Amino acid sequence: MTALDTMKAKDGVDQETVDAVQSVEKYKYGFSTDIEMDFAPKGVNEDIVRLISSKNEEPEWMTEWRLQAFRRWQQMDEPDWAMVHYPEIDFQDIYYYAKPKSMLVKPKSLDEVDPKLLATYEKLGIPLKEQMILAGIEGAGDTPAEGRKVAVDAVFDSVSIGTTFKDELAKAGVIFCSISEAIREHPELVKKYLGSVVPQSDNYYATLNSAVFSDGSFVYIPEGTKCPMELSTYFRINAENTGQFERTLIIADKGSYVSYLEGCTAPKRDTNQLHAAVVELVIMEDAEIKYSTVQNWFPGDENGKGGIYNFVTKRADCRGDRAKVMWTQVETGSAVTWKYPSCILRGDDSSGEFYSIAIANNYQQADTGTKMVHLGKNTKSRIVSKGISAGRAQNTYRGLVSMHPKAKNSRNYTQCDSLLIGDKCGAHTVPYIEVRNNSSRVEHEATTSKVDDEQLFYCRQRGIDEEAALALIVNGFAKEVLQSLPMEFAMEAQALVAISLEGSVG
Amino acid sequence: MLKIENLQVKLEEEDKQILKGLSLTVPSGEVHAIMGPNGSGKSTMSYVLSGKGGYEVTGGSATLDGVDLLAMEPEERAAAGLFLAFQYPVEIPGVGNMTFLRTAVNSQRKSRGEDEMSAAEFLKVIRAKAKSLKIDAEMLKRPVNVGFSGGEKKRNEILQMAMLEPKMCVLDETDSGLDVDAMKLVAEGVNALRDGKRSFLVITHYQRLLDHIKPDVVHIMADGRIIKSGGPELALEVENNGYADLLAEVA
Numbered sequence: 001m002t003a004l005d006t007m008k009a010k011d012g013v014d015q016e017t018v019d020a021v022q023s024v025e026k027y028k029y030g031f032s033t034d035i036e037m038d039f040a041p042k043g044v045n046e047d048i049v050r051l052i053s054s055k056n057e058e059p060e061w062m063t064e065w066r067l068q069a070f071r072r073w074q075q076m077d078e079p080d081w082a083m084v085h086y087p088e089i090d091f092q093d094i095y096y097y098a099k100p101k102s103m104l105v106k107p108k109s110l111d112e113v114d115p116k117l118l119a120t121y122e123k124l125g126i127p128l129k130e131q132m133i134l135a136g137i138e139g140a141g142d143t144p145a146e147g148r149k150v151a152v153d154a155v156f157d158s159v160s161i162g163t164t165f166k167d168e169l170a171k172a173g174v175i176f177c178s179i180s181e182a183i184r185e186h187p188e189l190v191k192k193y194l195g196s197v198v199p200q201s202d203n204y205y206a207t208l209n210s211a212v213f214s215d216g217s218f219v220y221i222p223e224g225t226k227c228p229m230e231l232s233t234y235f236r237i238n239a240e241n242t243g244q245f246e247r248t249l250i251i252a253d254k255g256s257y258v259s260y261l262e263g264c265t266a267p268k269r270d271t272n273q274l275h276a277a278v279v280e281l282v283i284m285e286d287a288e289i290k291y292s293t294v295q296n297w298f299p300g301d302e303n304g305k306g307g308i309y310n311f312v313t314k315r316a317d318c319r320g321d322r323a324k325v326m327w328t329q330v331e332t333g334s335a336v337t338w339k340y341p342s343c344i345l346r347g348d349d350s351s352g353e354f355y356s357i358a359i360a361n362n363y364q365q366a367d368t369g370t371k372m373v374h375l376g377k378n379t380k381s382r383i384v385s386k387g388i389s390a391g392r393a394q395n396t397y398r399g400l401v402s403m404h405p406k407a408k409n410s411r412n413y414t415q416c417d418s419l420l421i422g423d424k425c426g427a428h429t430v431p432y433i434e435v436r437n438n439s440s441r442v443e444h445e446a447t448t449s450k451v452d453d454e455q456l457f458y459c460r461q462r463g464i465d466e467e468a469a470l471a472l473i474v475n476g477f478a479k480e481v482l483q484s485l486p487m488e489f490a491m492e493a494q495a496l497v498a499i500s501l502e503g504s505v506g
Numbered sequence: 507m508l509k510i511e512n513l514q515v516k517l518e519e520e521d522k523q524i525l526k527g528l529s530l531t532v533p534s535g536e537v538h539a540i541m542g543p544n545g546s547g548k549s550t551m552s553y554v555l556s557g558k559g560g561y562e563v564t565g566g567s568a569t570l571d572g573v574d575l576l577a578m579e580p581e582e583r584a585a586a587g588l589f590l591a592f593q594y595p596v597e598i599p600g601v602g603n604m605t606f607l608r609t610a611v612n613s614q615r616k617s618r619g620e621d622e623m624s625a626a627e628f629l630k631v632i633r634a635k636a637k638s639l640k641i642d643a644e645m646l647k648r649p650v651n652v653g654f655s656g657g658e659k660k661r662n663e664i665l666q667m668a669m670l671e672p673k674m675c676v677l678d679e680t681d682s683g684l685d686v687d688a689m690k691l692v693a694e695g696v697n698a699l700r701d702g703k704r705s706f707l708v709i710t711h712y713q714r715l716l717d718h719i720k721p722d723v724v725h726i727m728a729d730g731r732i733i734k735s736g737g738p739e740l741a742l743e744v745e746n747n748g749y750a751d752l753l754a755e756v757a
Binding site: 452453454455457458459460461462463464465466468472473475476477478479480 | 556557558559579580581583584585589590592595596598599600601605606607609610611613614617649666670
């Protein structure tokens, strides 16, 4: 897989040293699984769209919906306003559908799933067995380890492998399944909400996604229900030259609540891979969704070779009064990120929050932020963005706060901090603020700082090595955001911060 | 035992020699003080011993219990038992004082091949030590040195020293910027750590700190080397007459 695998110990270099070097795997999810796949031919056209639709056994209306999107997409141009640079993508040189062969006949339960697939997830540390996840929490405010259930939907390349705790969730009336299953089993819900937050024609990548999305997760929380456990989806890109287009749709009906976690990884490859997802959240009156992402797609190597192009459209629509949504994202992976999880605050007194840590190291480029669109009265939004740049990376915060004429007495608070490590990286802040009424208030604070040598030396004098010191300082910088993550994700995110910054000092 | 022999150091960036053959020995269990006019190289010595970047050692050696300090990374020197109480402790926003110290304690233990201290044990020890230094539990939760007063910062340095239990403590003008009461408190903290084995090198401009931390030996440093060593009375002499006479003696 890497050059090191075949490295022979040179004279004078003992095997121990070689082993030690090999064990310092920077991106520990970089393995690939050798699995027989069923691919659709490369490229995209109406036949491919129809093929994907038929592979998913979709009804006619869904096929039509996809085709409509595809026709639209053909007339659109790739956006170029973001502060990211990459070679032109040949959209005809990508596989749009890849499915493990063992999944051709749908397994009835997780017990029937190819053990190789299950092993992949096990290696990633993702529990596909219905077991309690024990979060042994370290730290000064020690609490005893507590058992927590998290239901998982695992998406491997283009298909959902399986969803855990389905029965238990069904008892509470919660629907948690793959979107392809939802299209078949719950067409009325999908028809009503799909594309209602991110319309088919929203933007280039969202439109492409609408045409070719292969799978993703679907969640419906019925009125007045607090989802009995955290829900989570783990996306894994495995096959080479394959685009991943997943679609997530979450509906929180009146007075309901759900916390949703999303994680993603991919093998190390020299070539770039495209990931263009769409996430739609619908939040009704008095309902609340917390959506947390730890994005750890392969970022490319230290010379900028390979890595995922991550062009994602995420939007939440607070349709009812007092609806609440909170986006939390930890962005450490991807070669190029283009992502703005947004909140449409339509209902009166609704609120949106966005907490983000974006780390870019080596040659990574991130252009990320949020949009807070205040439409209803007394709506509130809060943005806390922490951008960390190291190596030769470029990190841009791009955010829009828009107060519409009817959004009387609305408020926004934005805090946007950038941290620079080294002198070859860049941080950029591009806030757009539109206020079209005179009773709303918008606050924007921004800072840029550098990890200074004095701080690093102080830590090292106390016995903390340089990389650990840097991780400590950066985690301190991003603390507010880490605190908003669910416990087990926070631990993972902290560790990820340390891994992502390896090699950025010294 | 700290042994510095004929240490010669220049700035990395410019051709400026700062330490010009510094020799000094602090046997275990002893407290030595270093006094000297501004620019004599006192702080440079503390930075070079602890491994701060920006200096180039052009000659001589520095060992702690026979181990070559200069060949090690800063964190290795710390684990070997060297502690520097900074003149200006830095702020680390967002990192809790307690988290910082526990990371430090366990990093050192780990590199010495010892077991890590459990959270519960750590909490117990730090609470007891903080109490004896009159450090408020609230201060332990605040981010490292952020918003601390001058006195709090110095007390925090002493607390770190108490937790890390070094063999050799270098205090770089720990008394600067402290009022009399704060200085006394810091001195008490240091005295509490004197156990007959631990050594101290106290850099100071003022004799008054040495009223509280009684040194075994006082060294006078000027122009990058020790020009005179003696008992505590040497500090009094400096206090009364300044450095002019001493400098004239060696000139």
